Amino acid sequence: MKLFKCWNSDITVNHDIMVMFAEDEEDTKNQICEARSKDECFRDWLLYDSCLDEIIKDLQCNCEVFEHLADGNLDEFAKAVYRAIDLKNWTIEEYFVDKYSDVFACYESFLDDEDSCQVVSVPENVFDYKDYIYGVLAERLAEEEHFRNFVSDAAVNMTFAEQFWHDEKGYVFEEYELDIRGDIYRRFNWDILKANKYIEDYFVKNVKDFFQDEPQYADIFLEHVKNYGTEVETDLSEEFYIICAKKLIEEGKYTSYEIERVEV
Incomplete structure (x- = not known):
């Protein structure tokens, strides 16, 4: 076959x-x-x-x-x-494909071309097939320029960084004006410095939570955001993009997949 x-x-x-x-x-x-x-x-x-x-x-x-x-x-x-x-x-x-591998069709949540379905072969000795598939999909996604731009852009909205600008009530900025949320200002009696420190502390906390299993990447990303747009901008490694891609796929935050085994 x-x-x-x-x-x-x-x-x-x-x-x-x-x-x-x-x-x-x-x-x-x-x-x-x-x-x-x-x-x-x-x-x-x-x-x-x-x-x-x-x-x-x-x-x-x-x-x-x-x-x-x-x-x-x-x-x-x-x-x-x-x-x-x-x-x-x-x-x-x-x-x-290797005849000793299981084959899976991985459909993205939004389909617009043939690449929206990825074919992944999983060796027969792999126990956690889903983790293996996520790893392969992450490596492929990490190679795409638009994904790298999404991760490396330090803007507070429409980027990888956006998910970290949240507190227990949600996004810390007003959706349209991108000013700090009014309730945060009121919490600190309209003290801008205290309000800024509050949202920045949350940002750091959320980044460290996201990379809790790889704390070195939290430090790298925080340094990248700090130096973004300057002459000392931090270079992000291939492995960093792969780690981000895998986490985002697992959490369904960038894209999600419906995985189906292809039967012989």
């Missing part, structure tokens, strides 16, 4: 990307048609919203498809129509 990853040209939901074992590419096409022809949206279109003349035109005079309908076999009719009309929108790519 061979492993294939297949995706529709218009990706919006999980079943627009399929990972499967199959004998060959033709078997893969059969599995796509088998699965997608049963899709509720496709069936609704075929049975209620489509125009017979349009279907005949799209079939390019392949009218033997209608023999299934004449025989009362709706499933085979739907499958044949999907193959004739929609299958051309699919890309099929073969993956080579």
